[in-house]
Amino acid sequence: METLPEEHAILRIMARPNDVNVAGDIFGGWLMSQCDIAGGIIASRKAGGRVVTVAVKDFQFLAPVLVSDIVSIYAHDVQIGTTSVTIGIEVFSERRQAGQEQIIKVATALIVYVHIDDHRQPTPISAS
Ligand SMILES: CC(C)(COP(=O)(O)OP(=O)(O)OC[C@H]1O[C@@H](n2cnc3c(N)ncnc32)[C@H](O)[C@@H]1OP(=O)(O)O)[C@@H](O)C(=O)NCCC(=O)NCCS
Numbered sequence: 001m002e003t004l005p006e007e008h009a010i011l012r013i014m015a016r017p018n019d020v021n022v023a024g025d026i027f028g029g030w031l032m033s034q035c036d037i038a039g040g041i042i043a044s045r046k047a048g049g050r051v052v053t054v055a056v057k058d059f060q061f062l063a064p065v066l067v068s069d070i071v072s073i074y075a076h077d078v079q080i081g082t083t084s085v086t087i088g089i090e091v092f093s094e095r096r097q098a099g100q101e102q103i104i105k106v107a108t109a110l111i112v113y114v115h116i117d118d119h120r121q122p123t124p125i126s127a128s
Contacts, residue, residue, distance in 0.1 A: 002103040004092055009072035010038040015065050015093075026065035031091065032056070035109050038073040039087035043113035046077050046085045047125050051113040054084065058110040065106050069093035078110065083122035086112050 011034060019030040036053055043051045065071060072092045079086040091107040117123040 002092070002105055004072060004094075004103055005074050005090070007074060007076075010041055010075045011071075011073040013071050013073075015067055015069045015071055017067050020067060024067075026067065026069070028061055031061070031065060031071070031107055032059060032109075034071065035059075035073055035075075035089045035091065035107070036111060038075045039089055039109070039111040040113060042075045042077060042087050043085045043111075043115075046080060047113070047115035049115060049123075050117075051085070051115050052120075053111060054114045055112040056109065057086070057112060058108070060108045061106070062108065063093070063104050063106045065093050066095060069095050071106070080125060082124055084112050084114050085125065086110055 013034060015026045019026050021027040074090045075087050077085050078088040089109040093104045093106045095102045114122050115125050
């Protein structure tokens with residue numbers, strides 16, 4: 001059985017009924033948005049300032065997220081460039097079904113953020 005990573009999750013959120021798609025599962029865009037928020041927190045810490053999302057290099061939906069799952073998002077830097085930082089994301093759902101607690105890895109992603117200055121221009125990460 002899958003277990004949660006030992007590190008702290010950057011975000012933990014409950015998937016709610018207003019986040020479902022027409023099939024009744026959680027909308028992929030909702031999960032992408034939560035991952036972008038979590039990745040942005042780590043990227044901003046690494047850059048020491050404001051960052052913007054420039055690219056989603058990879059996003060894999062491994063299993064559906066269901067209403068009332070507790071979604072935990074883990075994020076860490078995998079590459080730091082001159083002005084950019086690439087964040088690796090892992091997402092797990094905690095689900096209670098038929099009295100059993102299940103942990104399911106539901107998504108992975110690689111998201112690139114750029115450190116920007118007050119004029120919204122890329123600025124070196126080491127300068128902050
Ligand atoms: C992010 C932004 C400031 C970058 O400006 P730019 O002039 O393209 O910057 P550069 O070409 O100098 O690239 C800056 C860094 O981003 C990286 N980068 C740019 N486009 C990339 C892409 N598609 N994939 C991966 N990395 C990319 C570059 O490799 C560079 O990294 P490095 O300095 O570590 O080597 C600009 O594209 C922008 O403002 N985009 C909109 C961001 C935004 O609003 N996001 C939220 C959307 S709702």
